[in-house]
Amino acid sequence: MGQDKLNRRQMIAAAxxxxxSPVARRFPSSLVTVSGTASYLAAPIAALPxxxxxxxxxxxLRGGRGLGEVFELSLGRVLGRICIFIISIWLVFYxxxxxxxxxxxxxxxxxxxxxxxxxxxxxxxxxxxxxxxSYSALARTAVLIRPLLLAVLGAVFIxxxxxxxxxxxxxxxxxDALPLLQSSFTxxxxxxxxxxxxxxxxxxGEEFGIRxxxxxxxxxxxxxxxxxxxxxxxxGAELTVKLNYPFFMLVRDISIFxxxxxxxxxxxxxxxxxxxxxxSLLLHVAAGNIRRCFGWxxxxxxxSGCALAAGAALAMPGxxxxxxxxxxxxxxxGNAVIIFGLLPLTALVGWLRRKL
Amino acid sequence: MKKTIALAVAVCTLLSGCGQRGSIYSNYRETEHLxxxxxxxxxxxEDGGVTLSVSCAKPQKSASGGIISRxxxxxPAAMSSLQKYSADQQLYYSHAEYxxxxxxxxxxxxxxxxxYIARDNQLRLGLYLFVVKKGEAKELVTGPGEESYEISxxxxxxxxxxxxxxxxxxxxxxxxxxxxxxxxxxLICALRSRNTEDVVFLLEPGITxxxxxxxxxxxxxxVGFVExxxxxxxxxxxxxxxSAGLSLPDGRGGRLSLEYExxxxxxxxxxxxxxxxxxxxxxxxxxxxxxxxxxxMEHVTDKALLSKLEEALGRDMESxxxxxxxxxxxxxxxxxxxxxxxxxxxxxxxxxxxxxxLEKVQFKVSCKAEISYTREMGDRMSRKGGQ
Numbered sequence: 001m002g003q004d005k006l007n008r009r010q011m012i013a014a015a016x017x018x019x020x021s022p023v024a025r026r027f028p029s030s031l032v033t034v035s036g037t038a039s040y041l042a043a044p045i046a047a048l049p050x051x052x053x054x055x056x057x058x059x060x061l062r063g064g065r066g067l068g069e070v071f072e073l074s075l076g077r078v079l080g081r082i083c084i085f086i087i088s089i090w091l092v093f094y095x096x097x098x099x100x101x102x103x104x105x106x107x108x109x110x111x112x113x114x115x116x117x118x119x120x121x122x123x124x125x126x127x128x129x130x131x132x133x134s135y136s137a138l139a140r141t142a143v144l145i146r147p148l149l150l151a152v153l154g155a156v157f158i159x160x161x162x163x164x165x166x167x168x169x170x171x172x173x174x175x176d177a178l179p180l181l182q183s184s185f186t187x188x189x190x191x192x193x194x195x196x197x198x199x200x201x202x203x204x205g206e207e208f209g210i211r212x213x214x215x216x217x218x219x220x221x222x223x224x225x226x227x228x229x230x231x232x233x234x235x236g237a238e239l240t241v242k243l244n245y246p247f248f249m250l251v252r253d254i255s256i257f258x259x260x261x262x263x264x265x266x267x268x269x270x271x272x273x274x275x276x277x278x279x280s281l282l283l284h285v286a287a288g289n290i291r292r293c294f295g296w297x298x299x300x301x302x303x304s305g306c307a308l309a310a311g312a313a314l315a316m317p318g319x320x321x322x323x324x325x326x327x328x329x330x331x332x333x334g335n336a337v338i339i340f341g342l343l344p345l346t347a348l349v350g351w352l353r354r355k356l
Numbered sequence: 357m358k359k360t361i362a363l364a365v366a367v368c369t370l371l372s373g374c375g376q377r378g379s380i381y382s383n384y385r386e387t388e389h390l391x392x393x394x395x396x397x398x399x400x401x402e403d404g405g406v407t408l409s410v411s412c413a414k415p416q417k418s419a420s421g422g423i424i425s426r427x428x429x430x431x432p433a434a435m436s437s438l439q440k441y442s443a444d445q446q447l448y449y450s451h452a453e454y455x456x457x458x459x460x461x462x463x464x465x466x467x468x469x470x471x472y473i474a475r476d477n478q479l480r481l482g483l484y485l486f487v488v489k490k491g492e493a494k495e496l497v498t499g500p501g502e503e504s505y506e507i508s509x510x511x512x513x514x515x516x517x518x519x520x521x522x523x524x525x526x527x528x529x530x531x532x533x534x535x536x537x538x539x540x541x542x543l544i545c546a547l548r549s550r551n552t553e554d555v556v557f558l559l560e561p562g563i564t565x566x567x568x569x570x571x572x573x574x575x576x577x578x579v580g581f582v583e584x585x586x587x588x589x590x591x592x593x594x595x596x597x598x599s600a601g602l603s604l605p606d607g608r609g610g611r612l613s614l615e616y617e618x619x620x621x622x623x624x625x626x627x628x629x630x631x632x633x634x635x636x637x638x639x640x641x642x643x644x645x646x647x648x649x650x651x652x653m654e655h656v657t658d659k660a661l662l663s664k665l666e667e668a669l670g671r672d673m674e675s676x677x678x679x680x681x682x683x684x685x686x687x688x689x690x691x692x693x694x695x696x697x698x699x700x701x702x703x704x705x706x707x708x709x710x711x712x713x714l715e716k717v718q719f720k721v722s723c724k725a726e727i728s729y730t731r732e733m734g735d736r737m738s739r740k741g742g743q
Contacts, residue, residue: 112477163482163530168696173703235530238537242474253482253530262450262480 008206010139012216015194017142018278019220020149022190024247024271025101028228028240030186030328035179037169037237042183043224049188050217057198058208060347060356067198067343068292074350081293083342088293090334091196091286092305095279096312097326099123102275103313104323109248110265116318123275124310130280131287132302135203138280145273152267156247157226159254164233189332191220192339199285244320283309391422391445394508397493398469399458401427401434406465408434409497410447411507423498431472449478454511455529456486456493456547459571459578467576470536473529481530484515484545487571487578491549496565505562514547514567522591522598522616523584524567536576538696541689543570543590546581574689582683589676592619592640593692601647604668608661613647614669617728623697631705633717636694638681640723642673662727669725681719688714 006014031039060070072080103119130138194216201208231246234253240246248264255261287301316326350356397409405428412422424441428434439447455473457466466487473479488496499505518524526545527535535542548568570582570590582590591597597619606612619642628634684692694714698706 109477167693168700171700171703236534236538239474239530239534242537244475249481253480255482 004134004136004203005205006136006139006203008204008209008212010136010143011197011200011204012212013146014135014139014142014277014281015197016216016220017145017149017274018281019191019194019274020223021098021102021271021274021278022193023220023224023227024274025105025245025327026186026190027224027247028231029243029246031183031228032232032237032240034186035176035183037232038172038176038180039183039237040169040225040228040232041172041180042187043221043228045180045184046187046191047217047221049184050191050221051214053188053192053195054210054213054217056344056347057195058210058213060343061198061201061208064201064204064207066201067195068289069202070198070350070356071346073355074346074353083346084289085293087196087338087342088286088289090338091282091289092308093312094331094334095283095286095305095309096316097331098275098279098282099309099313100316100318101323101327102272104318104320105245105248105268105271108244108320109252110268117314120310120313123272123279124306124313127276127279127283128303128306130276131283131306132299133280135200135284138277138284141273142277145277149270149274152270153223153226155256156251156254156267157230159256160230160234160250163253164230165236166229166233169232186332187221187224189336189339191217191224193335195339195343196282196285199289200281279309389444389446390448391442393447393449393452394506395454395456395497395511396449396452397425397456397458397488397497397507398431398461398465399492399494400461400464403427403429405429406431406434406461406468407494408438409494410438411497412447413451413508425494425498431468449476450480452479452483454484454486454508455479456488456496456507456511457578458488458492458494459490461493462487462544462571462573462578464577466573466578470529470533470576474533479529481533482528484511484526485529485532486511486526486547486565487544488565489546489548489568489571489581495549495563496547499563507565510565514565518545518567518598520598522588522596522600524569524587525591525594525596532573535691535693536573539690539693540575541687541691542573543582543691544573544578546571572683572687572689572691574687574691579687579689580683582680586676586679586683588616589673589680590692592642592673592677593621593623593638593680595620597642602644602672604665604672606661606665612665614644614727615647617643617645619643619673623694625698625701625706627702627705631708633698633705633709633713635718635720636681636697638677638719638721640673640677640721642669642723642725644669644725644727646727666725666727669727670723673723673725674721677721677723678719681721684714685717685719688712690714 028039031042035042061067065073068080068084071083074080075083099120100116102123103116106119107114107116130141227247230250231240234250235243235246243249248268251267252262252264254263256263283302283305286305290296290301316322347356392413393410394413395411399407399409401407407425407427408431409425410423424438424447426434426437426441428437435447435449455469457469461469473481473483496510497507499507515526518526524545525543527543532542532544546568547565549563550566552562552564569584569587571578572580572582588597588600588602597616599615599617601613601615603611603613619640621641622637622639624637624639625633626635626637680692684690684694688711695706698709
């Protein structure tokens with residue numbers, strides 16, 4: 001751990017780039033399915049709970065301790081390590097899902113008929129050096145990629161504006177309230193994946209810095225909002241629900257001054273960086289946790305984790321319904337149990353036992 | 357580090373497609389082997405399937421050429437059949453701009469085509485849709501067999517002209533799919549095949565396409581047409597009124613030519629006390645220019661005569677709007693998106709309306725017209741006044 005240090009700016013860049021992967025995958029479909037045209041309000045509503053989550057994490061990780069220490073201090077060494085191990089297994093499974101969904105995105109949008117196993121195996125191989133490397137290398141990669149992805153997002157929003165029609169978007173009803181709350185929880189749940197980086201807190205040489213995370217949250221919520229508004233404006237709520245990956249469908253129809261068009265394959269390929277960062281960061285966290293539990297060599301663990309994740313991805317159903325089930329039900333449920341169940345419970349026990 | 361770089365290079369090489377044999381990437385295509393499909397026509401095949409006709413951007417002087425027509429039991433089957441007759445070129449649909457449907461196909465199977473467009477990886481949602489009134493798409497796509505004929509050029513010209521003149525609006529697949537998803541109905545630009553004999557004199561006589569109002573889609577299928585004279589009213593409601601011309605009685609036994617300048621409509625629902633929809637008020641505002649004023653400029657200088665002309669213009673548009681809403685009622689098709697206005701006004705009452713609300717509702721249409729002058733006429737007026 002001693003040599004593998006990164007600063008807060010790099011860590012936030014890594015969190016930002018990694019989260020663009022689930023943001024483009026889930027939004028706005030999962031929001032519009034529940035709350036229809038009102039789903040553009042889900043991100044603003046999720047802002048307050050997300051800020052509270054950041055404050056909670058800042059309180060928990062005070063003094064530069066990682067989540068691993070939090071579990072061990074609160075629950076005792078044995079029970080704490082059991083929890084850490086379970087989370088690590090979940091993260092490897094989650095990494096498998098990242099590979100599976102990235103492969104599905106490729107084969108369902110830009111490369112029809114291509115074999116998904118090819119994308120899964122090659123993605124796992126390409127991510128292996130990142131996953132078995134250092135946190136600082138991962139974070140530096142994120143710092144380099146972030147402006148590129150932000151520029152692409154900005155261009156997509158600007159060039160889709162001319163096709164937007166917001167008629168009827170602002171007519172809200174009382175019955176929209178509950179679905180909206182459900183959608184805002186989806187936003188919160190998706191962005192809360194950043195909490196897993198709490199395990200790497202010990203690698204960061206700076207204090208938590210709530211203000212910086214507030215800015216991070218604001219930018220990601222703004223991106224979510226723009227994705228929602230663009231898709232709703234261009235496709236309308238009903239068509240958005242019917243489309244596979246509406247954000248990338250939006251890219252498909254963009255033409256820049258009638259000179260450049262059909263750029264979706266390029267943008268989808270660029271999103272591989274976000275997938276790779278997401279995958280590598282989580283696998284890195286899992287490998288670090290297993291090393292903490294058993295003291296094994298983390299490079300070997302990372303390589304085994306890559307193989308296990310690829311195996312899990314190959315075993316997952318590859319059709320739209322199967323990927324949808326994992327993307328919308330199983331993975332969000334697993335994350336919610338850990339981040340909104342296990343983590344607060346552990347913190348509560350720690351505070352009651354005056355260990356934190 | 358060297359091993360990592362070597363692995364990355366190997367992976368990139370395998371993915372790149374460089375050297376068709378060495379690559380594991382199977383989707384690789386050379387640009388010179390592609391035939392870029394620009395226009396695609398769909399017609400009903402006699403065996404219940406579909407006949408697809410394609411016009412490609414760069415016709416090859418091969419046996420089949422760049423215009424091919426084949427039939428199949430389904431759209432993918434017909435596409436596969438087209439590919440077989442495309443010699444060594446691969447038909448590439450990613451840059452297709454226009455899709456035409458024959459009337460019969462649009463009436464019976466248009467939903468299958470829309471579904472295909474929404475789900476296909478190659479076709480864009482931004483492509484423009486047309487329906488061929490009283491005819492087949494194949495006739496327009498394949499043309500008279502002349503080498504110079506290209507349907508995509510004709511459609512591009514129609515698109516440009518109709519948008520400028522406001523005689524019609526060419527909807528994209530995205531707009532059509534969106535309207536059908538939200539209102540279960542939509543409009544689609546209608547074309548008609550015309551013989552150019554006695555019309556175009558420099559070229560060999562052949563056929564061409566002309567825009568002729570709109571087709572009405574309901575639940576994904578064509579149910580009727582908005583005729584050209586009523587399409588102006590539809591354009592006014594949709595906010596696309598261009599500068600199309602019209603002729604009105606001048607109040608002195610002759611006729612005057614006018615040109616639409618702009619206009620808008622306000623749609624206000626009237627709810628009954630029991631929550632039902634009593635009526636829909638449609639208030640239209642319209643401005644027009646005198647395109648060919650009489651030589652003595654009496655219509656410009658005589659306010660009473662001008663007022664009569666404005667009333668006549670208002671009545672003319674009221675009549676067109678009345679016929680348009682009658683079409684909505686007749687087909688029970690909300691192709692103008694009226695439900696959006698009802699929802700914006702009162703979402704709960706709108707949601708409680710029955711399926712056949714359009715058939716029962718009363719439309720109260722009013723139109724206030726204003727005729728303005730061009731600057732040139734103003735100058736002529738001042739010169740006249742000066743004399």
